[in-house]
Each structure stands twice: as structure tokens, then as C-alpha cells.
Amino acid sequence: GAGVSQSPSNKVTEKGKDVELRCDPISGHTALYWYRQSLGQGLEFLIYFQGNSAPDKSGLPSDRFSAERTGGSVSTLTIQRTQQEDSAVYLCASSSQGVREKLFFGSGTQLSVL
Amino acid sequence: GESVGLHLPTLSVQEGDNSIINCAYSNSASDYFIWYKQESGKGPQFIIDIRSNMDKRQGQRVTVLLNKTVKHLSLQIAATQPGDSAVYFCAESLGNTGKLIFGQGTTLQVKP
DSSP: OOSOEEEOSEEEEOTTOOEEEEEEOOTTOOEEEEEEEOTTOOEEEEEEEETTSOOBOTTOOSTTEEEEEGGGSOEEEEEOSOOGGGOEEEEEEEEOTTSTTSOEEOOOEEEEEO | OOOEEOSOSEEEEETTSOEEEEEEEOOTTOOEEEEEEEOTTSOOEEEEEEETTOSEEEOSSEEEEEETTTTEEEEEESSOOGGGOEEEEEEEEOTTOOOEEEOOOEEEEEEO
8 A cells, every 4th residue: 555554543442352453564664663652642662673683572561562573564463451551542654674764654543441 | 761852742833933843862872863743643744854963954844953962853844834733753763773762742733
């Protein structure tokens, strides 16, 4: 597609349930990022994939959070046993090698944990 | 710890005036800085970037200034328009880490 696509756009879940958030980056972009944005706050780095290198997971807040990127393209962010404090907008971004720090963001997934 | 902060949470300007949004960063080793604009319900959109070997860079109606001595970054928007109303974030990056650290954001309100 023309841009970064995220699904679902909204997700409401119950505390304790697992959720999966999907990101389709721009075709050909080798770098993929996940950020979290709480209401009225800045973006909190979660994880970064670059090509075939081991991902930088330094921003994941707990072991309930994990992410994978299959075939160097689509990525899935999984949150297990969701908590109310996980409620936020989860943003995915991608960038092309060589200008990898100019990120193109998707519109995000609004996660609400009841 | 790592942090990038903004001096003012909200900036209100009259249409046609110039806007200046400020940002302080804490990591003196950061060598790449970006400004993003985020409209309601959308992901952040790239505006302009600057590397640490520069102190000024101009784009279309926007200028970014970098003062490494005091670790300060600013975004100037000329002839502000209603469409400029959004939240503006600065972000810093260190070398080849690939990780951008974002500030809290400044809301720009443009009054007609």
C-alpha cells in the first residue's frame, strides 16, 4: 500500500485477555518500529526491527509485551494478560534503509482495556 | 535518564503570525533531531530534520534551529495557518541506534 497500515483501528478488550495488533509497513522499508502513546502524552518507544538484525526490545515495558516481524514485512505486537494501564494508542512506523530515521507512521490502534 | 522535553504544552497564535515551538533535549551525544506534526486521530507526520553538524535548516514555511551549547531545538512556522493546528513533537536520535526519543509535545492552536 501507499502508507503504513495498522489493524484494528480500535480494540476494546477485557482485563486479562490477550490482544494482537498488526502493522503492514510501507513496501520495501527495512526498519519497523512500535511506539505507544498514552492520552495527551508523547510517544514511548517499544521495539525496533531492522532487516535481519536482532530487534531492539529495550522499550518493552514488561514480559507481557512481545513483537515479531515475519518475512521482514508484517509485524504483530502481542500484549498478554492486558491491564488497564495498557490502554493507549499503539503506533507503528517504518523507514527505508539509508533514511531510516525519517519515520512514516500509521494511524495507530486505539486499545482500551476495561 | 533520556528525555526530550518541550517548554510549553500549548501555544496559541493568530493566523498569519509566526510560531515558535521550543524543545530541550538532555542527551548531548544525540546527533539527529526531527520535528513531527500530529493531527487528531492520525499518526505523526514528518516535518523537518536536522543533523548535529548544522545549526539551521529551512523547509517550506518551516525552519529548525539547533543550539547544541544549550541543547535546545526550535521549530519556526512562518505565516501560521489554521491547517497548522496540531500537536508538534521533537525527537532525538543517537548515532545508528535507530531509536527516536520523543518529547511530550506542544499543542499549537491557530486562531482565525
